[in-house]
Amino acid sequence: MSDAFAEHGPASSQPLTVRAAYIERLGPPEEIRYGDLTIAGPGFGDVLVEVEATTVNRVDTFIRSGAYRTPLPFPFVVGRDLAGTVVTAGPGALGFSPGQRVWCNSLGHAGRQGAAADRAVVPADRLYHLPPGVSPIDAVAVAHSAATAYLALFTHGRLRPGQTVVVVGGAGNVGSALVVMAADAGARVVALARPAAEDYCRSLGAAEVVDYRDDRWPDRVRRLCPDGVDLYLDTSGSNELGTAVGLLRQRGRIVLLAGRESRPVLPAWDVYTKDATVTGFVISQATTAELAEAARAVNHLLAAGWLRPRRTEVLPLAQTAEAHRRMEAGTLRSLRLVLTP
Ligand SMILES: NC(=O)c1ccc[n+]([C@@H]2O[C@H](COP(=O)([O-])OP(=O)(O)OC[C@H]3O[C@@H](n4cnc5c(N)ncnc54)[C@H](OP(=O)(O)O)[C@@H]3O)[C@@H](O)[C@H]2O)c1
Structure with missing residues (x-):
């Protein structure tokens, strides 16, 4: 005791x-x-x-x-x-x-x-x-989505500076925090968003913005990332895993965090021959230590106004x-x- x-x-x-x-x-x-x-x-x-x-x-x-x-x-x-x-x-x-x-x-x-x-x-x-x-209003408005973004990118996604991350839904609550945090960490961010949100995504730090409503968006991402994508995050919950796995480079990661109803088909051969990882994550299961680490990053970016x-x-x-x-x-x-x- x-x-x-x-x-x-x-x-x-x-x-x-x-x-x-x-x-x-x-x-x-x-x-x-x-x-x-x-x-x-x-x-x-x-x-x-x-x-x-x-x-x-x-x-x-x-x-x-x-x-x-x-x-x-x-x-x-x-x-x-x-x-x-x-x-x-x-x-x-x-x-x-x-x-x-x-x-x-x-x-x-x-x-x-x-x-x-x-x-x-x-x-x-x-x-x-x-x-x-x-302001407490700003803090409370971003606390959940920004901590989610941190844990998805770093705790589960193991993102490193210089790597490439695709953020599907880059203009959303979680998506915008993903873009800010990944860019702040020195990653190259390709955001999928509608054209009206392109400037917003770029203002957050996205290097490239691709229109998700264009059916050819995977080709566009492939052209922008000829060496493949290190980390793929889909906040829309569409979870097009066949496409996502195809975009990954060797040892690429997909972190699933949305899409309660989605039932994607996973191309097993492509996953294991790429040494790829598909992992799930929900903030509700985060430990107090993980949440505190995320909170430090959130506070840093809140204080900076980003x-x-x-x-x-x-x-x-x-x-x-x-x-x-x-x-x-x-x-x-x-x-x-x-x-x-
Ligand atoms: N795992 C966790 O711990 C955790 C924590 C927090 C949230 N979540 C989940 O994360 C998801 C996102 O939450 P949020 O608050 O960020 O929602 P949100 O603000 O509505 O963002 C969703 C984004 O997805 C985009 N989108 C919609 N359909 C799309 C499509 N077919 N392809 C590409 N992008 C598309 C939307 O773009 P438009 O604006 O153009 O429609 C929007 O930017 C929710 O399902 C939520 O439950 C999970």
């Missing part, structure tokens, strides 16, 4: 009443209630955060509906990401003190209550300092159910909905 544990005892806590968007059972957006809710208060190693902004990601809808199964405490406060201010940092919450601006992107799954409340309890190892001058949401719309937290409906309708494109208590 550690000294700290002996001194402060187990993580028992006083209940805490918060104003929250929550569900009492899995189901459609209509299950989301808004009102006062009593949850477990901070325990050992926890930080109590006053939430300034939260958001809705696709994964929040998967968790609310039960499409992505993970242990949840009921009633369950929805939402994964927050930015806010430290209220209290109890014993074991090293590195945090009241008044500091912070953010988190891993609440609301794996047994943890969510972020869609006026206050949230956050384990200190899942909390990061907000760089000075960065990582920004393309468009945001701010709604009151009371409209969380409506935000889930809009996310599920699939019409948001790169618009990020930010909710404020």
Whole structure:
């Protein structure tokens, strides 16, 4: 038993009443209630955060509906990401003190209550300092997609400077973060996007932009990358793996991260004769150490002003159910909905 544990005892806590968007059972957006809710208060190693902004990601809808199964405490406060201010940092919450601006992107799954409340309890190892001058709205709008991009590129994609990466959906939330991070790391980025988004993708650091609606896009990529592609990431979920494997160079990698319904055919011969790798990844399974490493990269790019949401719309937290409906309708494109208590 550690000294700290002996001194402060187990993580028992006083209940805490918060104003929250929550569900009492899995189901459609209509299950989301808004009102006062009593949850477990901070325990050992926890930080109590006053939430300034939260958001809705696709994964929040998967968790609310039960499409992505993970242990949840009921009633369950929805939402994964927050930015806010430290209220209290109890014993074991090293590195945090009241008044500091912070953010988190891993609440609301794996047994943890969510972020869609006026206050949230956050384990200190899942909390990061907000760089000075960065707005909580910008931070919360990019936290999920940018951390996803980092983990896909570097932890799972093993991207190195000088390598070539193809980003399908380069103008999207995850896609734009992939472009920024890969370019910042010294990779050559070929983004697939519609022509109207070409300038945007280039402004993020894409060396080449190819129109994904042109059926001949694989030929175009082949011409642009005659030695093959080191890393292929498809944020659209189309997962045309036959084409993707064909574009890879020896020891190339494909990281699957989207496309719940896709059932691609994998050309096995081409995969193994290229020593290629097809790997899957979901941020929900990332360790706290992996998330913290991603957060350092996100903070660096937020502070530099290179990582920004393309468009945001701010709604009151009371409209969380409506935000889930809009996310599920699939019409948001790169618009990020930010909710404020
Ligand atoms: N694995 C994980 O841990 C993880 C984490 C976060 C998100 N995700 C998943 O990542 C996916 C992307 O999320 P997001 O927030 O970035 O969505 P998003 O902003 O809507 O981006 C999707 C992009 O795909 C493009 N696109 C659509 N159809 C295409 C096609 N046929 N070919 C090429 N590009 C196409 C879109 O371009 P237009 O704008 O031209 O339509 C858009 O830029 C979602 O499925 C999400 O669930 C996974």
